Amino acid sequence: MVKYIVITGVSTGIGRDALRLLHKKGYHIFGSVRKETDAKKLSETYPERFTPLLFDVQDQNAVTKATKVVFETCDALHALINNAGIAVPGPLQHMPEEDFERQLDINLKAVRRITNLFLPLLGAAPNFKKTPGRIINISSISGLFNSPFNGAYSISKHALESMTDVYRRELRRYGIKVIAIEPGPIKTDIWQKNLNSMDKYTHTDYNDVLQKADMMIEKAETSALPVSRISNLVLKCLTKRNPKTRYIVHKRKLLFKLLAFYLPDKLVDWFIHRTLTRGNQHRPI
Ligand SMILES: NC(=O)c1ccc[n+]([C@@H]2O[C@H](COP(=O)([O-])OP(=O)(O)OC[C@H]3O[C@@H](n4cnc5c(N)ncnc54)[C@H](OP(=O)(O)O)[C@@H]3O)[C@@H](O)[C@H]2O)c1
Numbered sequence: 001m002v003k004y005i006v007i008t009g010v011s012t013g014i015g016r017d018a019l020r021l022l023h024k025k026g027y028h029i030f031g032s033v034r035k036e037t038d039a040k041k042l043s044e045t046y047p048e049r050f051t052p053l054l055f056d057v058q059d060q061n062a063v064t065k066a067t068k069v070v071f072e073t074c075d076a077l078h079a080l081i082n083n084a085g086i087a088v089p090g091p092l093q094h095m096p097e098e099d100f101e102r103q104l105d106i107n108l109k110a111v112r113r114i115t116n117l118f119l120p121l122l123g124a125a126p127n128f129k130k131t132p133g134r135i136i137n138i139s140s141i142s143g144l145f146n147s148p149f150n151g152a153y154s155i156s157k158h159a160l161e162s163m164t165d166v167y168r169r170e171l172r173r174y175g176i177k178v179i180a181i182e183p184g185p186i187k188t189d190i191w192q193k194n195l196n197s198m199d200k201y202t203h204t205d206y207n208d209v210l211q212k213a214d215m216m217i218e219k220a221e222t223s224a225l226p227v228s229r230i231s232n233l234v235l236k237c238l239t240k241r242n243p244k245t246r247y248i249v250h251k252r253k254l255l256f257k258l259l260a261f262y263l264p265d266k267l268v269d270w271f272i273h274r275t276l277t278r279g280n281q282h283r284p285i
Contacts, residue, residue, distance in 0.1 A: 002026065002027070002028050002049065003026075003027050003028070003078035004027070004028045004030065004070070004073070004074040004076070004077050004078055005022055005027045005028070005029050005030070005077065005078050005079045005080075005081065005238075006029075006030045006031075006032075006053075006067075006070060006077060006079070006080045006081065006118060007019055007022075007029060007030070007031050007032070007081040007083055008031075008032040008057060008081070008082055008083050008084035008114060009032060009033075009057075009083045009084030009085065010029070010031030010032065010033060010038075010042065010083075011033045011034070011035070011038040011042075012188065012189045013186075013188030013189055013190060013227060014083055014138060014183070014186060014188060014227055014230045014231070015031070015081075015083040015084065016227075017227040017228060017230070017231045018081060018083065018230070018231045018234050019031050019042070019046070019050070020231065021228070021231040021232070021234070021235055022231075022234070022235065022238075023046055023049060023050060025235065026049075027049070027078065028049040028050070028051070028073075028074075029046070029049065029050050029051070030051045030052075030053050030069070030070050030073075031050065031051075031052055031053065032052075032053040032054075032055055032057070032066070032084065033052055033053070033054060034054070034055070034056050036054065038052075039052035039054055051069060051070075051073065053066040053067065053069065053070070054066055057084050057106055057110035057113075057114065058102075058105055058106060058110060060113055063110075063113065063114060063117065064117065067117055067118070070118070070121065071121065074121070075121070075130070076121055076122075076123075076128075076130035076131070076133065077118060077121040077122050077133045078131075078133055078134070078238065079122075079133050079134045079135070079136060079238055080114070080115060080118050080122060080133065080134075080135050080136070081135075081136045081138070081234060082111045082114065082115065082135065082136070082137045082138060083138040084106065084110070085106060085107045085138065085156075086102070086103065086106050086107065086190075086193075087103075087150070087153045087190055087193075087194055088100075088102065088103040088152050088153060088197075089149055089150050089152075089153065089194055089197050089198060089213070089217070090149060090151075090152070090197070090198065090200070090201055091148075091149055091151070091201060091204065091206045091210070092151045092152070093204075093206075094201055094204050094206075095151075095152060099152070100152050103152040103153060103155075103156050104152070104155070104156050104159070106156075107153070107156035107157065107160060108156045108159045108160055108163065111137065111160060111163065112163060115135060115167065119171075119176075121133070122134075122135065122174075122176050123174045123175060123176050124171060124174045124176060128174070131175075132174055132175035132176045132177075133176060134176065134177045134178070134179065134237065134238060134243075135167065135171075135176060135177070135178045135179070136179050136180075136181060136234060136237050136238075137160055137163070137164045137178070137179070137180050137181070138181050138183070138230070139157050139160050139161055139164065139180045139181060139182045139246075140153070140157040140182055140183060140184075141182050141183065141184045141248060141250060141256060141260070142154040142157045142158075143157030143158050143160055143161040143180070143182055144158075144161070144182060144248070144260050144261075145256070145259065145260040146158070147272070148209075148213070148272060148276070149198070149206070149209070149210060149213045150213075160180070161180055161182075161246075164178055164179075164180040164245075164246070165245075168245060177243060178245075179237050179243055179244070179245060179246065179247070180245065180246040180247070181230060181233055181234065181237070181246075181247050181249065182246060182247060182248045182249065183225075183229075183230055183249045183250070184224075184225070184248075184249060184250035184251060184256065185220040185221060185223060185224035185225065185251075186224050186225050186226075186227055186229065186230060186249070187221070187224040187225065187226055187227055188224075188227055191217065191218075191220075191221040191224070194217060195214070195217070195218070196214065197214075198210040198211070198213060198214045208277070209276040209277060212275075212276045212277075213276065216275075223251055225249065225250075225251055229249055230249060233247055233249060
């Protein structure tokens with residue numbers, strides 16, 4: 001019998017590749033996109049076992065309307081993969097309130113709204129007789145480690161980590177497993193979308209370090225892992241009897257863990273400061 005999975009944000013990147021692999025494995029995918037053209041293209045690529053859901057995660061009316069089709073098609077979901085997300089870089093001091101709010105709304109608040117909508121199909125309902133579903137939240141290593149000038153994103157992913165833990169503990173009574181995937185740099189469009197995004201802060205005192213931060217984003221892209229690393233892990237999270245609660249995916253996982261969990265804060269602060277300021281003509285304030 002075919003199993004049903006909802007994935008948010010399947011137009012590009014991690015979501016798109018998860019759709020590819022899970023569809024190949026025989027699942028029926030409900031994939032969310034924002035543009036009609038993406039819905040059409042994907043429907044042509046996957047004429048069977050794929051249903052596009054057209055919504056922007058910030059538009060709850062559109063989400064509710066689009067998800068009716070899921071409730072009409074199946075009486076249980078095998079999984080919900082909360083993947084749609086954006087990164088809004090910039091110094092916290094100068095980031096406009098609407099940018100900060102958009103970052104939190106898309107990466108965090110929308111995850112709760114969408115999850116709650118689908119919980120009855122995942123098993124959080126009286127008299128649910130099917131196997132409980134799983135929730136996979138695509139978090140980030142930024143949910144474990146705070147980088148300056150990527151603060152709004154880090155805050156959103158730290159809060160998503162917290163939300164993942166809370167849901168996991170609350171939904172245990174229903175047998176719903178909740179898992180966080182925490183990728184480091186992965187080769188997707190998210191990098192291109194952010195190039196030169198620091199330009200609007202060039203008039204601020206942070207200008208000297210922001211140019212370096214932008215260069216570091218470019219550098220991180222060159223060492224990014226292929227997107228299939230995440231799709232393969234998603235499949236493992238869905239098929240393993242007892243998946244872990246969280247998975248870090250990073251080229252230098254041990255080094256990252258050392259930096260994030262073991263080195264003293266002040267040493268890490270010094271290291272980041274030195275990396276951002278070395279060779280700058282103007283010393284930071
Ligand atoms: N790539 C990395 O290095 C990396 C590392 C750690 C974590 N992540 C996380 O992985 C997830 C996927 O990112 P990605 O790298 O695959 O980036 P991506 O290629 O930019 O894909 C993002 C997806 O989210 C969708 N999306 C963005 N805003 C949306 C909104 N308001 N409503 C509905 N859908 C929206 C996009 O749709 P449109 O095409 O319509 O914009 C797209 O399908 C994100 O949560 C990201 O934080 C990525």
